[in-house]
Amino acid sequence: MKVLESQTAVLSNFEVHEHLAELQSRKEKKKRHAPPSNQGMVVDRTLEWLRLPPSPLSQTPTTYHADSIPTLLERLRPYDLTKGELIMILNLRPCSTPALNTTIEDMEVRFTEDQQMEILTIIAEVLGQFDPPEESEDAEAAADTSMADAQGS
């Protein structure tokens, strides 16, 4: 074994989630012979962790899409955040000022309160957000209509 490059790229949780979910579905769909058990275990556990609330990937339907990452990078460009800060924002999706403060170094010095609110708004717009009361109502409403549809037809 030889390590050619210890770090060729940094992956966000979303990208890892996509890849592992595909591995899992390939296993289930194609009835491919079982992969090595150690791989099956770590993949299952990692997916379980990524889908555990309050991870943003725990939401169904997912609010992350293939173009979320470039869109977010583009929109946060004026704030001049570092790569590490952006990765953390992608993974954690901070929804409050204290949460944002953990991902951005010296936030109070670098940004005014207005700017902090702007960043939070952009994150919520691009990556979505948890909104339990409203969402459950929406979900219920959707369920109601689909029930009504089912009964009507």
Next chain:
Amino acid sequence: MFILTKIADLVQIKAADFSKPSIEAIEDNINAKYANKVLQKIGLCVALYDILWTSEGLIGHGTGEVNVNVEFRMIVFRPFKGEVMLGKIKSSTPSGINLFTIFFNDIFIPFEELPAGSEYSHSDQLWIWKMDDVRLYYDTNETVRFQVIEEDWHDQTPAGPSQTSLGGPDEEENAVAPYKIKGSMAREGLGVCLWWDN
């Protein structure tokens, strides 16, 4: 949290695996060797990401195994220093709090890295953050945000028998995890998620 690492290795496909398509045989071989294993100073390997290059298969002399040189990329769990991530509280001791993330269990927050005013409650076996008259509990299984401050590598390669001592200390050393993360929850916004997100 995750990175890609480029590795070159020799894959030996056993005759029993000849019924598999070559690509699957190579993937399985790599995953069997690396998945869920810690590479020193690299991190915890999760799964194969992609195969970049393979040589022709060469049949070894005497065994009938097919030898293929492969270059590939692995998904590796390796949070960078200063990264903020989520964890769950596994247990609390007077020396600090142990965290886990289902697939990785060796995260430790020493008591010095808890916010000022934290106290250990021996009766509850929990850490409590006291601010004036508010008491906030670090309950077991609670999801917390923490910041990675240090990593601790421990090479488990056997060092060979020692001449002086027998058994005792060696066994203790073997129990040390190969890759440990030390974290902090002292900054504002870190600690139990529920305290900050409402």
